[in-house]
Amino acid sequence: AQTVTQSQPEMSVQEAETVTLSCTYDTSESDYYLFWYKQPPSRQMILVIRQEAYKQQNATENRFSVNFQKAAKSFSLKISDSQLGDAAMYFCAYRSSKSGSARQLTFGSGTQLTVLP
């Protein structure tokens, strides 16, 4: 079974600075997807960024980028120019792309990000 580990329960960053959230995962599969979801106090789960394992290029979405290290099974999220609105719980998630497998998301335990003005 796949597992996702987020070793930082809480992180803080100064507004306009850069912060990196860590995520590692364990799988025996070679093809899969990785995601970062954001959950602000409103509770809504919002997709921030996704990465296909077969792609070597790291995904980027505006101020959000990932450092995907497939061999190390590491998938960190970098937030540049942090804004107050980035304050939220961030979840790393894994999804298998293996044919016939269950396609649900497996989540890490989350990292609570505080942005300091």
Add this chain to the structure above:
Amino acid sequence: DTAVSQTPKYLVTQMGNDKSIKCEQNLGHDTMYWYKQDSKKFLKIMFSYNNKELIINETVPNRFSPKSPDKAHLNLHINSLELGDSAVYFCASSFSPRANEQFFGPGTRLTVL
């Protein structure tokens, strides 16, 4: 306009009661999911339906019964509620079981007293 909606958003009830949470998506997706987020914010899959057919059924007490009357709806019925059922329940949908992205509803916070 809401893509994935859940009702109610908050539910407070007594132990032993039976309650239902409804989920509807207007995205035309074929696949829907129920996730549970516990008090420590840990999210875990409970069920998934594709075209009204159950395709994922994790280790969940059989007091929980999902029902999908059509592709756009996936309801969650819970019998004999227990204190440990208190959590936030999220509905999600995707274009297919193989789709990259799942769209989440706003969540239903269930409190069992």
